[in-house]
């Protein structure tokens with residue numbers, strides 16, 4: 189019954205095997221080794237973007253903050269949902285790595301910006317010398333509330349950004365879960381949908397700690413390279429990041445792992461719908477569910493060993509939780525969780 193986060197999941201054997209294989213002998217450092225070069229090519233092929241530049245880092249926050257630093261100047265503003273991870277959970281890293289840019293927050297139900305709200309925010313900001321200048325738009329898919337932007341919804345936002353002359357960053361910490369849910373290709377959810385820079389997440393989907401920043405405009409790549417080094421995020425023993433990512437891409441393991449995590453969440457959703465008093469708070473887009481229940485049910489579940497993050501409830505006296513499923517969640521734990529909520 190461990191639903192705290194997909195950051196808590198283990199690493200599949202294929203990835204551990206790849207690390208062991210990459211451990212043989214010596215390899216030149218800092219990403220100049222053959223395996224790192226091969227992985228960059230593998231990612232370009234996965235995204236159908238032969239001209240893209242690819243950079244591996246070890247955390248999603250570093251990926252986001254460094255990506256935004258090449259899109260937004262210190263006097264700029266990044267427009268994002270008010271619950272965006274870059275706003276809520278990165279301790280000011282985007283503001284730090286952009287040397288002071290602001291995050292301008294946009295509202296929208298279920299963690300999703302609407303084109304109208306984004307356009308209104310862009311029109312009402314940055315109009316004069318006295319304002320921070322509108323500089324970029326950031327979208328998360330799967331969102332922080334576990335919901336999903338359809339391709340046409342994503343395109344509607346990027347069209348608004350383009351109309352205002354702004355680039356788009358996609359926080360893809362759960363990119364694989366979104367692609368698996370949409371049944372689309374990586375290209376269709378990125379450059380073909382108007383995204384300029386994407387973080388291709390691996391850590392939540394089974395890797396030990398690797399995220400790939402994919403920059404579709406190579407003109408921005410040199411600055412990213414320098415900022416990654418200056419920020420202390422250029423791994424010297426880079427082959428171990430590359431080995432994880434190589435296994436992840438091999439045979440589309442990344443899609444399979446995400447489909448499994450999404451499948452476990454679908455099973456959990458199905459069971460929860462049958463538990464009296466449980467309310468689902470947002471449409472499930474992938475591997476995360478937000479739901480509420482009585483205080484008594486919450487106490488029973490936690491006493492039974494369920495581990496999950498508390499969330500704002502939908503009514504006084506009720507409790508709520510974020511339930512995150514991983515590639516290696518187990519169906520027995522899902523059933524036990526529902527039984528604990530139900531009370532027997």
Ligand SMILES: Cc1ncc(COP(=O)(O)O)c(C=O)c1O
Pocket residue numbers: 195246247248249250252273274328331332359361362391392
């Ligand atoms: C939507 C989203 N973006 C980015 C991150 C950042 O990842 P990290 O915790 O590796 O910095 C997370 C973390 O889980 C996340 O949920």
Ligand SMILES: C[C@@H](O)[C@H](N)C(=O)O
Pocket residue numbers: 192193194195273277
């Ligand atoms: C910080 C926390 O939200 C983390 N990003 C997670 O999704 O578990």
